[in-house]
Amino acid sequence: MKKSIDHLPLPKQSELRHVVEVAPASPEEAIATRRAAADCARPA
Numbered sequence: 001m002k003k004s005i006d007h008l009p010l011p012k013q014s015e016l017r018h019v020v021e022v023a024p025a026s027p028e029e030a031i032a033t034r035r036a037a038a039d040c041a042r043p044a
Protein backbone atom coordinates (compact mmCIF):
# COMPACT_ATOMS: atom_id res chain seq x y z
CA MET A 1 0.00 0.00 0.00
CA LYS A 2 1.70 3.14 -1.22
CA LYS A 3 0.35 6.64 -0.74
CA SER A 4 1.60 9.66 -2.59
CA ILE A 5 3.69 12.02 -0.51
CA ASP A 6 4.20 14.47 -3.39
CA HIS A 7 2.00 17.07 -1.68
CA LEU A 8 4.35 17.24 1.31
CA PRO A 9 7.33 19.59 1.62
CA LEU A 10 10.55 18.11 0.24
CA PRO A 11 12.32 17.71 3.60
CA LYS A 12 9.33 15.77 4.89
CA GLN A 13 9.30 13.57 1.77
CA SER A 14 12.95 12.60 2.13
CA GLU A 15 12.47 12.04 5.86
CA LEU A 16 9.51 9.73 5.27
CA ARG A 17 11.38 7.83 2.57
CA HIS A 18 14.24 7.32 5.04
CA VAL A 19 11.83 5.99 7.67
CA VAL A 20 10.32 3.62 5.11
CA GLU A 21 13.78 2.36 4.16
CA VAL A 22 14.90 1.90 7.77
CA ALA A 23 11.68 0.48 9.21
CA PRO A 24 12.08 -3.17 8.07
CA ALA A 25 15.63 -3.28 9.44
CA SER A 26 14.93 -1.62 12.77
CA PRO A 27 11.44 -0.85 14.09
CA GLU A 28 12.97 0.86 17.12
CA GLU A 29 15.00 3.20 14.93
CA ALA A 30 11.97 3.94 12.78
CA ILE A 31 9.92 4.82 15.86
CA ALA A 32 12.71 7.00 17.23
CA THR A 33 13.04 8.72 13.85
CA ARG A 34 9.30 9.34 13.71
CA ARG A 35 9.32 10.76 17.24
CA ALA A 36 12.22 13.04 16.37
CA ALA A 37 10.44 14.08 13.18
CA ALA A 38 7.31 14.92 15.16
CA ASP A 39 9.39 17.04 17.53
CA CYS A 40 11.04 18.85 14.61
CA ALA A 41 7.67 19.46 12.94
CA ARG A 42 6.29 21.30 15.97
CA PRO A 43 6.57 25.08 15.69
CA ALA A 44 9.10 26.50 18.13
